Amino acid sequence: MKLRFTKMQGAGNDFVVIDATRNPIELTRDEVQRLCDRRFGVGCDQVLIAESARHPGTDFYYRIYNADGGEVQQCGNGARCFARFVHDHGLTAKLEIRVETVSGVIAPRLEADGTVTVDMGVPEFEPARIPFTAPARALTYPLDVNGTIREIGAVSMGNPHAVQVVQSVDTAPVTTEGPLIERHARFPERVNAGYMQVVDRRTIRLRVFERGSGETLACGTGACAAVVSGIQRGLLESPVQVHTRGGDLGIRWDGEGSPVFMTGAAVTVFEGEIELQQGAVATPSPAPMTA
DSSP states (O other), X not given: OEEEEEEEEETTEEEEEEEESSSOEEOOHHHHHHHHOTTTSOOOSEEEEEEEOSSTTOSEEEEEEETTXXXXXXXXXXXXXXXXXXXXXXXXXXXXXXXXXXXEEEEEEEOTTSOEEEEOOOOXXXXXXXXXXXXXXXXXXXXXXXXXXXXXXXXXXSSEEEEXXXXXXXXXXXHHHHHHHXXXXXXXXXXXXXXXXXXXXXXXXXXXXXXXXXXXSOOHHHHHHHHXXXXXXXXXXXXXXXXXXXXXXXXXXXXXXXXXXXXEOOEEEEEEEEEOSSOOEEOOOOOOOOO
């Protein structure tokens, strides 16, 4: 079966986006891995699937698959690309939409300058809800990483993050310690490992080793988590400019109990179709709800 797709990127975090609003598509783990493969497939960090809304008060349902084929709860850069995709493909005329994900509802908004702002929801700090194994909530936690103690901030932005402050992201052990933190026993659902360099109180540099994808050029939820953790530690004040290897993101957070807002670019790279070796399963469905 030939599968049509759109290749997009947000701050260098790249995606294969598929329209399944009229015909549901179920991809196997192997098919997702092939799409993400940069030699034998299209090549991307995540596959995003746009589906029709499942509940009143929302416009779409949004599914996210990492490069290892596993489905995950949230992706900030993907949310911006999703909003650009459904608007540019005529699936909605709205500039602001409500999108349901596994972890809840987000609200992306297309700005006049072409960027997209996403209400990423309220961050979660309670260990059991991240999830993270700890006796009680704390500002930071010591984490034993192969015999070395690292101080991390733990936060969920719909997906779990472990944020470290480092002197320089250029020399941080992202590719060596990142995989160890990702699969650390204290994070039962694995975790995204963030490395944050504070430039000044409104500017950081960031690298993230993402669970299921490895280091990416940018991580939207990772940027949100890093800024939230930095503000909590008294190192930053909102709004904060986040410099990643793929581009810049603007993050605003007004403090505990408030949602995090992220603004950045969302760009279509190209469109095409690919013949999947085993084919995706597609079945007829009712017409999508009006968006």
